[in-house]
Amino acid sequence: MLSELPPGHMAELRISAGVPIVVRFESELDPAGTQLQEQGSSPFESLDVSGRLLLLHPSSSAWLWPRMHLQVRRMDGTSLTLVLVPGPPALADVQVDVFLHPFSPGALRAALEKVSAEHETLKLRYARSEMELARYREDEFNPDVALAVLLLDDEASSHLLKGKPLKVENSDVHALVWFIRLAGRSAYVFLVTNRHRTQDWTLLRGEILHGETREPLPVIARARPSILPPGATGRAVLVTRTPPSSRGDFYSIALRGPDGPEWQLCYSGVQL
Incomplete structure (x- = not known):
């Protein structure tokens, strides 16, 4: 830069x-x-x-x-x-x-251009409709998505995540969960381990529900990697805009997998 x-x-x-x-x-x-x-x-x-x-x-x-x-x-x-x-x-x-050294930006820019071109190709290849393509475009300027992507980064998370994590688990999936409030957003970061012997784990969707009304909050959910083989560990992030009236309210957070209830991770009684 x-x-x-x-x-x-x-x-x-x-x-x-x-x-x-x-x-x-x-x-x-x-x-x-x-x-x-x-x-x-x-x-x-x-x-x-x-x-x-x-x-x-x-x-x-x-x-x-x-x-x-x-x-x-x-x-x-x-x-x-x-x-x-x-x-x-x-x-x-x-x-x-921000790069201060004169020889770093050129190589970084070339790598970034290559990755961006590959990203655009993949988006066009797998976009099933104009609506999906429009959503991808919106994500490029969505600060909630930017925060989710940032929290997927190991180095950034090591600086931002403080305190003792919660532990959520079932027979096949185990996770440590951190909460962070930043820039008007509430985010949950999951360090997920797939303990199943033979099956992969994937994140289908994430949910944050009001504890009493069960009303869902708008959520950005991201995972890296997108597929966890048996024994592997990865990150999943849920980001929502902190409701103005959330003080004193309790919520449930959940990661939903595609393969039945044994793949779900849920935790109730949290605050934003």
């Missing part, structure tokens, strides 16, 4: 109201030295540093703000400045990788 800029130019980060952004660096950041250069109010509801990650959650009024400058300091004492540029949600950055 930065190494391709002409000398004297600063990188821009496009922000939009309510759209969380994850910025990933090559080395760990110094929380005390990462701050806005302008004095006064901030356009962010939260600005957090976790290891190599910078997590930004613009407020609902962020689009009204002028350009601002964010100073980011690394643990080695070096600093860089990002220019924050307000704009519409469709143009906002959701996940950004």
Whole structure:
């Protein structure tokens, strides 16, 4: 990102109201030295540093703000400045990788272009209808999907997931479950192990249900890998927007497999 800029130019980060952004660096950041250069109010509801990650959650009024400058300091004492540029949600950055070395971006860009081309080919090949294709397009700009994909990453999860996990299991599937609330979203991260001797496990869908009304919340569900062979372990993530009235309410979370009740993982009595 930065190494391709002409000398004297600063990188821009496009922000939009309510759209969380994850910025990933090559080395760990110094929380005390990462701050806005302008004095006064901030356009962010939260600005957090976790290891190599910078997590930004613009407020609902962020689009009204002028350009601002964010100073980011690394643990080695070096600093860089990002220019924050307000704009519409469709143009906002959701996940950004920052590379400082001059030879890294070219190789990364080529690999990314190759993966993107393969991804587009697969989407077109397996899209069964225009509706499915439209959903794929929407996912590219969906911050809930971006958060789910981020939490599937081992390194990101190691920084973001804290505390003792819950344990959910049945005879064939075992999982450790962490909860995280971030940028107005509630997410559950499952570390799933397939204990069946012969059959694969796949995630058919994820559910978060209100404990009393059984009303389902809109959920983004992602798993990596998509198929767990016997004995294998993988991650599954459920992301939902935290309901404004969820305080004090209890919910049930579930991972539904395609092959009968023995493949389901359920846990009741959780809060968002």
